[in-house]
Structure formats: structure tokens, C-alpha cells
Amino acid sequence: MKMPSDLAEKGTRFTLNRYQRFFYRKLTIKKPITFTDKIHHFIIAAHWQDIKIVTEMTDKINVRTYVASQIGLKYLNEVIWTSSKIDDAPLQDYACGNWILKTNHGCGGHQVIRQNHLNEIRQAIKNLLTKNYYFAAAEPQYFFIEPKAFIEKLVKSDRNKPPLMFRLWCFTGSVALIQADDGNPVSPFYNRQWQDMQISRVNGKPPESQIKRPENLNELIRIAEKLSKPFRFVRVDLYNENGIIRFSELTFTPLAGNIFFNPKIWDLILGKLWQ
Numbered sequence: 001m002k003m004p005s006d007l008a009e010k011g012t013r014f015t016l017n018r019y020q021r022f023f024y025r026k027l028t029i030k031k032p033i034t035f036t037d038k039i040h041h042f043i044i045a046a047h048w049q050d051i052k053i054v055t056e057m058t059d060k061i062n063v064r065t066y067v068a069s070q071i072g073l074k075y076l077n078e079v080i081w082t083s084s085k086i087d088d089a090p091l092q093d094y095a096c097g098n099w100i101l102k103t104n105h106g107c108g109g110h111q112v113i114r115q116n117h118l119n120e121i122r123q124a125i126k127n128l129l130t131k132n133y134y135f136a137a138a139e140p141q142y143f144f145i146e147p148k149a150f151i152e153k154l155v156k157s158d159r160n161k162p163p164l165m166f167r168l169w170c171f172t173g174s175v176a177l178i179q180a181d182d183g184n185p186v187s188p189f190y191n192r193q194w195q196d197m198q199i200s201r202v203n204g205k206p207p208e209s210q211i212k213r214p215e216n217l218n219e220l221i222r223i224a225e226k227l228s229k230p231f232r233f234v235r236v237d238l239y240n241e242n243g244i245i246r247f248s249e250l251t252f253t254p255l256a257g258n259i260f261f262n263p264k265i266w267d268l269i270l271g272k273l274w275q
């Protein structure tokens with residue numbers, strides 16, 4: 001499973017040019033050192049290599065087979081319907097606000113199923129199913145995914161906010177950082193001992209809000225390390241509400257690699273972990 005050569009060439013040029021526009025420097029070609037350099041190297045290399053495994057792991061439906069084989073079915077959210085044809089979706093049967101309609105082939109493709117918005121929801125997802133997410137940012141792992149929609153049990157929060165999401169940054173099966181996302185624009189980063197690392201991914205101060213150490217932190221780490229072991233780098237995203245952990249997705253190229261670390265030293269620290 002390899003990209004067409006003409007598209008691989010275009011994608012490589014696009015990635016190099018985007019890197020230069022974003023970071024105001026050329027990408028180090030021979031010996032990348034920083035995390036952002038290495039993730040762009042990964043993107044470029046994936047344009048020319050067999051990407052069957054990373055494609056399967058990125059597909060939000062297919063990855064469930066891998067997750068079940070590694071950590072069991074208990075961490076998978078319930079899915080009751082999946083198809084490439086959105087017109088067949090039984091939205092009326094699940095329009096109680098407890099189910100969510102998602103797509104498997106990109107980011108942000110989800111709609112909570114509510115009675116008064118069924119036509120709008122169906123049309124929004126139908127539009128997404130016509131798109132190849134690769135062309136959004138030239139991330140090769142999305143190119144070969146067959147677009148599908150699926151209905152999944154909604155993970156709810158008691159805080160009138162999106163459910164708590166823990167994004168565990170893993171290098172060859174070891175958790176280095178845990179990004180705790182409670183729905184605020186900027187989320188804090190912690191180490192394995194839940195010490196605030198005072199890291200921001202944007203120019204400015206680290207987030208002021210703090211997330212309480214989860215009681216099941218060791219379980220979160222165990223799950224992430226089990227799922228990430230075969231990969232030099234992957235971010236394992238897990239919901240964790242009321243002590244119940246549910247798998248969300250595996251992310252190989254966060255923000256397509258366009259990340260500012262503040263302080264900048266973290267770009268180098270994480271780069272050294274990527275072996």
C-alpha cells in the first residue's frame with residue numbers, strides 16, 4: 001500500500017514548503033534532531049513507503065480490531081452501525097442525545113444525534129464522506145482509508161463540558177507526557193508522576209487550569225504503553241470519565257507536525273526520545 005509516485009512528490013514538496021512557512025527555516029534533511037523535525041520526516045517518508053499498518057491504525061473503525069486484541073473489548077465504546085452509505089443510517093432510532101455519528105477517516109467528523117437536527121446531521125456527514133482527508137494537510141495515513149460513518153455510544157461528562165480526554169504521548173511503548181484535555185483552549189501537560197511540566201503548544205504562557213490526578217492513572221499508562229509498543233511514536237487518546245476509560249484513537253502526526261513547544265527545549269527533549 002504505497003502512495004502514487006506523482007502524488008508522493010507533490011506531498012513531499014508541500015510538506016517541505018509548509019514546514020518552512022510555519023517555522024521560518026528549512027527542514028533538516030539528513031539528521032533530524034527535534035520532535036517537529038522528526039514528525040515531518042515521518043510524513044515525508046510515509047509518502048514513499050508501505051503505509052498499510054499506519055493506515056489501519058488511523059482508521060477509527062479498523063483500529064478497533066487491534067485495540068481489542070491488545071487490551072480487550074471493555075475499553076472500546078459501543079458501536080451499533082457502520083456503513084459507507086449515510087442514507088442507510090438509522091438516525092431516528094438513536095435520536096435521544098446518547099449516541100454520536102462519526103466518520104472514520106479524518107478529524108472532527110462527528111455529530112451528536114438529536115431529534116430536531118437529523119437532516120442537518122445526515123447532510124454534514126454525507127459531505128464529509130465525499131472528502132479524502134489526506135488533501136487537508138498531506139498526511140499519508142489518511143489517503144487509503146475508505147470513508148465510512150458509524151454510530152457510537154456518546155461518552156458524557158457531568159461537568160457541562162466535553163468528556164475528559166487524556167492524550168498520552170508515547171515513544172516505543174513508553175509514556176513520556178500526558179496531555180489532559182478538559183475542553184479548554186490550552187491543555188496542561190504532565191509527566192508520569194502527574195507533575196505539571198509547564199508546557200504550552202502555543203506561543204504564550206502554559207495553561208493556568210489544572211486537572212486533578214486521575215485515580216486510574218496507572219491504568220491509563222498501562223493501556224497506552226500496550227497499544228503504542230510497536231510504534232516509534234504515537235499519541236494514544238483515551239476518554240476517562242468517572243473512572244471509566246474508553247479508547248478514542250491513535251494519532252501519529254498531531255497537528256500535522258506544526259507544533260510550537262514553549263519552552264522550546266521540549267522540542268529537543270521529545271526528539272531525543274524518538275529513536
